[in-house]
């Protein structure tokens with residue numbers, strides 16, 4: 001496993017409040033990583049920094065084998081570097097079929113002038129079929145996305161990101177609002193995706209994190225409080241105190 005993303009000594013202050021405080025995190029490729037922490041710990045701000053939405057006051061964020069800095073890049077340039085982000089609420093095109101949603105995300109990957117003259121190639125069709133299989137929606141390709149269950153919509157959106165072949169996928173609370181069966185499918189899906197890529201999952205649900213069976217980073221007050229296996233971090237005195245509010 002080589003280091004793909006390195007966040008080093010990063011701080012962010014909002015109106016005098018230090019939301020991220022000398023944060024350092026390294027993500028490998030491939031790797032599945034869970035990031036947990038109480039409300040306000042800085043999880044969303046961490047993802048905002050990596051995707052270029054929020055600019056840190058100090059620190060470095062470097063990417064890839066050439067360790068390029070992400071800090072000078074726009075949000076769209078960072079996305080083109082291969083960083084995809086899945087927000088908590090699914091944002092699929094409800095009136096379009098599952099297949100068309102996947103086709104659109106392939107198209108979004110192209111330069112603007114190419115979108116205008118876009119014709120689906122055999123390779124595109126094969127890629128759509130492959131992604132549908134990966135997310136478990138092959139039988140639903142012709143259905144309008146609006147008819148899917150909450151869990152299926154989340155998988156479709158993950159598929160739309162996968163269609164763009166990201167090297168790093170940031171996923172915000174994927175298990176929220178899911179049935180137990182959907183959670184299980186999501187765990188399997190994330191594990192499979194992370195076999196060949198970096199996947200960072202921000203999640204509140206400890207049971208879900210346990211099932212991911214991956215390294216866990218615990219954030220608190222904008223920095224790393226503990227890191228390691230779920231058993232290691234849940235046995236940590238400081239983590240217990242933070243979670244129990246003592």
Ligand SMILES: Nc1ncnc2c1ncn2[C@@H]1O[C@H](COP(=O)(O)OP(=O)(O)OP(=O)(O)O)[C@@H](O)[C@H]1O
Nearest residue numbers: 014015017019037038039040041042043044045046
């Ligand atoms: N744009 C902003 N302006 C001012 N304060 C902000 C801003 N964004 C975040 N914060 C503050 O920074 C801190 C970290 O917020 P962040 O949303 O990153 O935490 P979180 O770990 O994602 O929390 P949650 O689990 O509740 O989503 C919080 O105290 C929040 O109120």
